[in-house]
Each structure stands twice: as C-alpha cells, then as structure tokens.
Amino acid sequence: xxxxxxxxxxxxxxxxxxxxxxxxxxxxxxxxxxxxxxxxxxxxxxxxxxxxxxxxxxxxxxxxxxxxxxxxxxxxxxxxxxxxxxxxxxxxxxxxxxxxxxxxxxxxxxxxxxxxxxxxxxxxxxxxxxxxxxxxxxxxxxxxxxxxxxxxxxxxxxxxxxxxxxxxxxxxxxxxxxxxxxxxxxxxxxxxxxxxxxxxxxxxxxxxxxxxxxxxxxxxxxxxxxxxxxxxxxxxxxxxxxxxxxxxxxxxxxxxxxxxxxxxxxxxxxxxxxxxxxxxxxxxxxxxxxxxxxxxxxxxxxxxxxxxxxxxxxxxxxxxxxxxxxxxxxxxxxxxxxxxxxxxxxxxxxxxxxxxxxxxxxxxxxxxxxxxxxxxxxxxxxxxxxxxxxxxxxxxxxxxxxxxxxxxxxxxxxxxxxxxxxxxxxxxxxxxxxxxxxxxxxxxxxxxxxxxxxxxxxxxxxxxxxxxxxxxxxxxxxxxxxxxxxxxxxxxxxxxxxxxxxxxxxxxxxxxxxxxxxxxxxxxxxxxxxxxxxxxxx
Ligand code: AMP
Ligand code: MG
Numbered sequence: 001x002x003x004x005x006x007x008x009x010x011x012x013x014x015x016x017x018x019x020x021x022x023x024x025x026x027x028x029x030x031x032x033x034x035x036x037x038x039x040x041x042x043x044x045x046x047x048x049x050x051x052x053x054x055x056x057x058x059x060x061x062x063x064x065x066x067x068x069x070x071x072x073x074x075x076x077x078x079x080x081x082x083x084x085x086x087x088x089x090x091x092x093x094x095x096x097x098x099x100x101x102x103x104x105x106x107x108x109x110x111x112x113x114x115x116x117x118x119x120x121x122x123x124x125x126x127x128x129x130x131x132x133x134x135x136x137x138x139x140x141x142x143x144x145x146x147x148x149x150x151x152x153x154x155x156x157x158x159x160x161x162x163x164x165x166x167x168x169x170x171x172x173x174x175x176x177x178x179x180x181x182x183x184x185x186x187x188x189x190x191x192x193x194x195x196x197x198x199x200x201x202x203x204x205x206x207x208x209x210x211x212x213x214x215x216x217x218x219x220x221x222x223x224x225x226x227x228x229x230x231x232x233x234x235x236x237x238x239x240x241x242x243x244x245x246x247x248x249x250x251x252x253x254x255x256x257x258x259x260x261x262x263x264x265x266x267x268x269x270x271x272x273x274x275x276x277x278x279x280x281x282x283x284x285x286x287x288x289x290x291x292x293x294x295x296x297x298x299x300x301x302x303x304x305x306x307x308x309x310x311x312x313x314x315x316x317x318x319x320x321x322x323x324x325x326x327x328x329x330x331x332x333x334x335x336x337x338x339x340x341x342x343x344x345x346x347x348x349x350x351x352x353x354x355x356x357x358x359x360x361x362x363x364x365x366x367x368x369x370x371x372x373x374x375x376x377x378x379x380x381x382x383x384x385x386x387x388x389x390x391x392x393x394x395x396x397x398x399x400x401x402x403x404x405x406x407x408x409x410x411x412x413x414x415x416x417x418x419x420x421x422x423x424x425x426x427x428x429x430x431x432x433x434x435x436x437x438x439x440x441x442x443x444x445x446x447x448x449x450x451x452x453x454x455x456x457x458x459x460x461x462x463x464x465x466x467x468x469x470x471x472x473x474x475x476x477x478x479x480x481x482x483x484x485x486x487x488x489x490x491x492x493x494x495x496x497x498x499x500x501x502x503x504x505x506x507x508x509x510x511x512x513x514x515x516x517x518x519x520x521x522x523x524x525x526x527x528x529x530x531x532x533x534x535x536x537x538x
Contacts, residue, residue: 008066008067008068008071009068009071010067010071010074010076010077010080010087011087011088013065013067013087013089013120014089014120014121014122015087015089015090015091015118015119015120015121016119016120016121016127017089017091017118017119018119018127018236019040019041019093019116019119019129019232020041020043020091020093022232023040023041023228023229023232024038024039024040024225024228025039025040025041025042025043025093026039026041026042026043026096026139027039028042028139029042029043031044031045031137031138031139032139033137033139033140033141033142033143034139035108036096036108036110036139036140037220037222038222038225039096039225040095040096040213040225040229041093041094041095041096041116042093042094042096042138042139042140043091043092043093044092044093044094044115044138044139045086045092045115046082046083046084046086046092046115046132046135046136047083047135047136047137047146048083048084049082049083049084049179049180049181049198049200050179050180050181051179051180052078052079052082052084052177052178052179052180052200053078053177053178053180054072054073054077054078054175054176054177055150055153055154055157055175055176055177055178055199055489055494055497056157056175056176056494056497056498056501057072057077057174057175057176058157058161058172058173058174058175058501060161060164060172060505061161061172061173061174061204062174064122064126064128064172064204065120065122065128065174065204066122066123072175077175078177080117081132081174081175081177081200081202082132082135082177082179082200083115083132083135083136083200086117087117087118089118090117090118091118092115092116092117092118093115093116094110094111094112094114094115094116094138094139094140095110095111095114095116095140095208095209095213096108096110096140096213096216097109097110097111097210097212097213097215097216097280098110098212098215098216098219098280099210099211099212099215099216099278099279099280099281100212100215100278100279100280100328100331101278101280102278102310102313102315103315105219106278106280107216107219108140108216109140109142109212109280110138110139110140111138111140112137112138112140112141112142112144112146113133113134113135113136113137113138113141113144113145113146113147113148114131114132114133114138114203114208115131115132115135115136115138116129116130116131116208117130117131117132117202118130126206127206127207127236128204128205128206129204129205129206129207129208130174130202130203130204131202131203131204131205131208132200132201132202132203133148133153133156133200133201133202133203134146134147134148134149134153134179134198134199134200134201135200145183145184147181147183147198148183148198148199148200148201148538149183149185149196149197149198149199149538150178150196150197150198150199150486150489150490151196151486151490151530151538152291152292152538153176153199153200153201154176154199154482154485154486154489154497155291155294155482155486155538156173156176156201156203156291157173157175157176157201157497158173158477158482158485158497158500158501158504159291159294159477159482160172160173160203160288160291161173161501161504161505162476162477162504162507163272163288165504165505165506165507166266166270166473166476166507167266168263168266168267168270168272168288169259169262169263169266169285169286169287169288170287170288170289171203171204171205171208171283171287171288171289172203172204172205173201173202173203173204174202174203174204175201175202176199176200176201176202176497177199177200177202178197178198178199179197179198179199179200180198181197181198182195182196182197182198183195183196183197183198184196185538187529187535188308188529188533188535189535196490197490205283205285205287205289206237206285207233207236207237207283207284207285208283208289209233209237209283209284209285210279210280210281210282210283210284210289211279211280211282211284211328211329211331211332211335212278212279212280212282213229213284214226214229214230214284214332214335214336215279215331215332215334215335217229217335218334218335218336218337218338219335223338223339226335226336226338226339227244227339230244230249230252230336230339231244233252233284234248234249234252237284237285238252238255241255246339246340246341246342249336249339249340250340250342250345250346250349253329253332253333253336253340253345253346253349254345254348254349254352256284256286256329256332257329257349257350257352257353257356258286258352258353258356259285259286260282260286260325260328260329260353261322261325261353261356261357261360262286262356262360263286263287263288263325264321264322264325264357265357265360265361265364267288267321268318268321268322268361268364269364269368269471270296270398270473270476271296271297271300271318271397271398271476272288272294272296272297272476273294273295273296273297273304273305273306273316273317273318273321274288274294274316274321275292275293275294275295275305275306275307275310275316275534276290276292276293276307276309276310276316276536277315277316277321277324277325277328279328279331279332282325282328282332292307292534292536292538293306293307293308293309293534293535293536293538294306294534295307295479295532295534296398296476296477296478296479297318297397297398298396298397298430298478298479298520298521299394299395299396299397299430300387300390300391300395300396300397300400301318301391301394302317302318302319302320302387302391303317303318303319304317304318305317305318306479306532306533306534307534307535307536308533308534308535309535309536322357322361325353325357326350326353326354329349329350329353330350333346333349333350362374362376362379362383364471365379365383366379367467367468367471368401368468368471368472369382369383369386369404369450369453369468370404370405370454370459370464370465370467370468371453371454371457372457372459378453379453382446382449382450382453385442385446385449386446386450389439389442389443389446392439393429393431393434393435393439394429394430394431394434395428395429395430396427396428396429396430396520396521398472398473398474398476398478398518399427399428399518399519399520400425400428401468401472402468402469402472402473402474402518403424403425403427403428404424404468404472405464405465405468405469405472406424406465407422407424407447407450407451407454408461409451409454409455409458409461410461411451420440420444421435421440421443421444422447425443427520428520430520430521469508470508472508473507473508474507474508474509474510474511474518475503475504475506475507475511475514475517475518476507477500477504478517478521479521479525479530479531479532480521480522480524480525480528480531481500481517482530482531483525483528483530483531484496485497485500486530500517503517
C-alpha cells in the first residue's frame with residue numbers, strides 16, 4: 001500500500017548528510033569554545049531542556065518535509081525540534097565561519113547558537129537542511145550562551161514565513177518551541193539583565209552557507225579547503241553552472257551578485273530593513289537570513305534603522321542596504337580571488353550588481369506605481385519627487401502604496417484641480433500638523449502628474465489596481481504586531497502568533513475583518529522597545 005505523502009511520520013524523513021560526509025570536520029568532539037582550523041564544521045549535540053512546549057509550526061514547511069498535522073502535533077515532534085531527541089539519521093554539527101561586522105573583520109564567528117540536525121531529501125528530491133537556533137552552546141559560542149529567547153524566536157519564526165509569502169527569498173522556519181528554561185538577557189546592554197523564557201526555532205533552507213564561511217578559510221590562508229568548500233557548494237547548490245573550474249567560479253560569483261541584488265530589491269519594495277548586514281549574515285543563496293534586530297518601515301525614511309547598536313553610524317539603514325550588499329560582495333570576491341586569480345570577472349560582476357540593481361529599482365518603482373513600463377524620460381522625476389514627499393512628511397510606506405491603487409483615472413476630470421489631500425492619503429500620514437501649505441501644494445501637484453502619467457498608459461483602473469496589489473502588500477509583519485504577539489506569548493498565550501501566521505500567508509489579499517492588522521503604528525509603539533528599537537541581544 002502506498003502511504004499518502006502528506007502523512008509520513010517523523011522517523012521516515014530521508015536524510016542525506018552531504019556536508020559532513022564530503023567536507024572535513026573538526027577532529028575534536030568535546031563541546032568547548034575554541035578556534036577551529038582546517039575544518040568546515042564541528043560535531044556537537046543540542047543541549048537538553050526541561051519542559052518544551054510547541055508554540056507554532058508552519059504548514060507550508062511541514063508540507064516541504066511531507067509531515068502530517070498529527071506528526072507535528074505529536075510529543076516526538078516537539079522533543080526533536082527543541083533538541084531533546086535525535087532521529088537516528090541525524091548528525092548534528094555547527095559550522096565554522098567568520099565575518100566582517102560593521103565594516104571590520106571579526107575573525108572566527110561560526111554557528112554560536114545554531115546546530116544543524118541534518119539534510120532531508122524530500123519526495124521531490126529537494127535538499128532541506130534542518131537547523132535549530134538556540135539549542136545550546138557550540139565550539140563557536142565565544143562568550144555567549146548558545147541560547148535564544150522567546151521574543152526573538154517568535155520574531156524569526158513569523159518574519160521568515162511572512163517574507164516567504166511576500167515572495168522574498170528567505171530561509172524558512174518549521175517550528176518554534178519554548179524550552180521551559182529561563183535565559184538571562186540584558187536587552188539594551190545597559191546593565192539591566194532580565195530573565196526571559198527560552199525558545200528554539202527550527203530553520204529550514206537548502207543551505208545555510210554564508211559569505212563568512214568562505215572568508216574565514218581565505219583569511220587563514222586555507223586555500224585548499226576554500227576550494228573544496230567552493231567546489232562542494234557549486235556541485236550541491238549550483239549544479240547548473242557545470243563542473244568546478246576558474247571560469248565556473250567567476251560565473252558562480254556573478255550569480256551571487258544577481259541573487260543578492262534581487263533579494264535587496266525585494267527588501268526595498270516592501271520596506272524591510274535587515275538591521276545587521278554583516279558578511280556572516282549574507283546567504284550564499286541570496287536568501288534573507290538571521291532575523292535579529294530587523295524592522296519594517298512605518299514612516300518612509302531612508303535613514304531608518306531598527307538596530308540600536310547601529311543608531312550612530314546607520315550603516316545598515318534602509319537606504320544603505322543596496323550599497324552594503326555590494327560592499328559585502330566585494331569581501332566575498334576578495335575571499336575567492338585566489339581561486340580565479342583575475343580581477344576582470346569580479347569587476348564585471350560587481351558592476352553588473354549595480355546595473356541590475358538600478359534596472360530592477362526602476363522596474364520595481366514602476367510596478368509599485370502601476371505603470372506599464374518604466375520610462376526614464378518621465379518617470380525618473382515622478383519617482384524622485386514622490387520619494388522626497390514621502391521622506392519629508394512621516395508617511396506609512398505600506399499604507400501609502402497600497403492605497404495609491406485606489407486612485408481612479410476619472411478623478412482627473414472630477415477633481416481637475418485637487419485642492420485637498422485625499423482621505424486614502426491621510427490614512428498613511430502620522431502627523432497631520434506636518435501637512436503644511438507647501439506639502440499640500442507639492443503632493444497635489446504630484447498626484448496630478450501621476451494621474452496624467454496613468455492617462456498616457458491608459459490601463460483600465462481595475463487592471464492597474466490588480467497589478468499594484470500584487471506588489472504592494474496590505475499586510476506586513478509590522479514591528480508593533482510582532483510586539484503584541486510576543487507580549488501575549490510571554491504570558492503563555494500563543495494565539496496571536498497563530499493568528500498572525502495565518503494572516504501573513506496572504507499578504508496581498510484584502511482579508512476583510514483583519515484590517516486592524518493593516519493600520520499604521522499606534523502611538524504607544526512609537527518609542528517602545530521591541531517596536532522601534534531593537535538590539536542584537538536575542
Ligand atoms: P548575529 O549578530 O546574531 O548574526 O551573531 C553573530 C555571531 O554571534 C554568530 O557567530 C552567532 O552565532 C553568535 N551569537 C549570537 N548570539 C549568540 C548566543 N546567544 N550564543 C552564542 N553565540 C551567539
Ligand atoms: Mg548571524
């Protein structure tokens with residue numbers, strides 16, 4: 001009898017642990033902090049916890065693994081994905097990587113609180129690495145404890161799934177489980193540590209390799225191992241590039257430039273700010289990875305960063321993300337240079353990054369505005385003027401673009417000279433007192449120009465609206481929504497986590513009855529920790 005695919009028990013997951021099989025590991029197996037040379041990983045076991053409780057799991061990710069609802073709700077599932085029990089084919093390990101943090105080489109970092117359980121091959125032949133975050137220390141934990149708290153775990157779990165449903169490349173999250181243990185955290189590094197509930201997220205991705213996995217080997221002069229890891233990566237995750245060779249390495253780098261540029265364009269489209277774009281947080285597959293002090297733009301502001309650690313330099317603010325993407329790619333290029341030994345391919349790929357970003361940006365903005373196609377002659381100015389208006393007066397980015405679709409072409413005739421700001425626009429404005437004469441004049445002027453531009457395209461309103469609503473989400477994982485779910489979860493009530501998970505599965509749909517989750521940030525959240533200010537402490 002053929003068992004239906006969607007009802008496989010946990011024990012039937014098929015593992016093929018290629019990373020540990022093909023690459024050299026650390027010969028030491030004791031779990032103490034150390035520098036790990038000439039190796040890509042260290043074997044390490046998750047730490048057992050006292051009383052795990054399942055907070056939530058993602059249906060779409062369980063589908064990828066062909067797990068049934070009953071399996072996910074079984075005690076074994078919770079035990080395995082908190083790290084208390086291993087399935088027989090699991091070979092847990094932590095990876096060695098380094099990174100440039102805030103512009104400086106930081107040496108060995110590594111999976112300090114991530115433990116890979118193994119690589120599952122699903123019924124479609126896809127490879128999915130399962131990784132626990134917060135399951136205890138590893139040789140790479142440095143001075144930290146290897147743990148994670150509930151607030152940051154809920155943020156990672158919900159945001160990675162929200163990003164996926166927005167159509168943005170990302171690592172996925174299978175589950176989040178509380179451990180029953182307390183974890184001491186000084187949230188703002190200001191001498192006020194507090195006990196918080198511990199939790200473990202199980203992340204899922206085809207690969208968790210970062211730029212930093214390659215950088216550490218180059219920095220140590222371990223060129224042979226660097227080549228081994230690059231060849232492994234190409235064979236495993238980029239087989240379409242052909243067998244490894246210096247030419248293949250160049251094409252590989254070019255592809256990373258492409259995927260990184262595409263990922264950051266998506267972030268810019270939806271107002272996502274990663275918050276810590278260190279090279280150890282850059283996925284080799286161009287996936288959004290390591291959800292820490294990230295945030296979503298409320299008021300449109302290129303200088304905004306949610307990360308208090310970065311409040312001074314604003315290196316990782318919204319508007320700087322495209323530039324930092326390239327800066328990080330330069331660091332990766334330096335790392336793999338010894339395998340190619342030519343400047344040109346790298347220079348060309350880095351130039352391509354800029355070009356793709358610029359083209360992509362123009363197309364993305366045209367899509368957000370509902371234009372048929374970007375036309376530099378008219379649209380450069382239209383877009384620049386709009387961004388200046390949005391930046392000048394605190395305007396909710398998500399609501400503005402979503403509501404802009406409500407403009408109808410007949411409005412031009414009806415309100416030949418729009419005197420006042422339309423209601424849909426007022427819904428996006430945070431501070432009515434900012435809307436002075438000058439702004440009103442400029443904004444109504446812009447709306448006229450926009451309507452005239454739409455007339456030239458002459459797309460039916462409904463067609464344009466439908467297109468705009470596919471790129472301008474109604475629901476994003478607003479910072480204050482995350483905080484509401486966390487506040488509740490910390491009292492043991494996980495209902496809002498479940499409700500938001502459900503809501504964020506369809507971010508582009510209107511979802512009548514759910515409008516309370518699409519409104520602008522309430523005033524209580526303006527300066528509240530966790531809503532507008534986050535730190536790396538999680
Ligand atoms: P992040 O800023 O979260 O990307 O982390 C940078 C480095 O610090 C990575 O090597 C992490 O694994 C490590 N790290 C962060 N938090 C912890 C923790 N609580 N315990 C151990 N290592 C950590
Ligand atoms: Mg990280």
